[in-house]
């Protein structure tokens with residue numbers, strides 16, 4: 001299997017607080033890997049360093065062997081890393097299609113006009129919003145806003161997709177739909193790292209899980225093994241999220 005993402009001794013300090021402490025792991029192309037851990041364990045900080053929203057204090061992030069840490073967020077996006085956010089980010093005053101068209105304008109090869117409209121429709125179809133491009137973004141239901149944010153993330157045709165609690169806040173029916181949507185992305189060959197507290201989703205989606213606790217990696221392996229690891233249960237599953 002080809003290694004896509006390689007994180008080495010990645011560290012982030014906020015003043016005296018070490019939020020991420022020398023974390024290393026790799027992700028193979030086509031894998032969905034969960035990044036787990038209790039609240040405040042450093043998961044979002046780690047995603048922020050991969051996407052360039054935060055600069056690492058030390059350590060490196062490499063994509064197919066190219067060091068991307070140190071690049072600005074748009075440089076990292078152009079290398080093929082895309083993400084969604086814990087709090088959904090959309091352009092509320094625009095239509096659904098315009099939200100996607102705006103994202104298409106920021107690709108390394110921007111799309112405009114007819115090409116952008118056609119590609120927006122393809123992306124909306126892919127996330128289950130086909131034919132709904134004229135609706136107002138701020139009138140979408142929560143799950144549909146999440147779908148739209150995902151379509152915006154897919155606009156750059158990423159090699160690596162980072163999902164920060166993309167499934168949180170969905171009802172059980174929506175959760176099933178959301179899991180199937182992420183599975184369909186994997187079937188199309190996408191590599192995904194997801195931060196998720198919903199264990200049903202982690203079990204359904206992720207072949208491998210990496211667990212953090214107080215900034216450090218405490219487990220990395222097949223999801224079933226990791227979720228039954230005594231140290232992980234003590235650190236994470238003991239808090240009632242399982």
Ligand SMILES: Nc1ncnc2c1ncn2[C@@H]1O[C@H](COP(=O)(O)OP(=O)(O)OP(=O)(O)O)[C@@H](O)[C@H]1O
Pocket residue numbers: 014017019037038039040041042043044045046
């Ligand atoms: N910008 C910041 N400045 C100072 N401290 C921060 C900053 N961002 C995060 N932290 C701290 O770093 C630690 C890790 O936070 P982080 O948000 O990465 O955890 P998390 O595992 O994603 O948590 P959650 O599951 O609650 O989202 C926490 O102690 C947090 O308070």
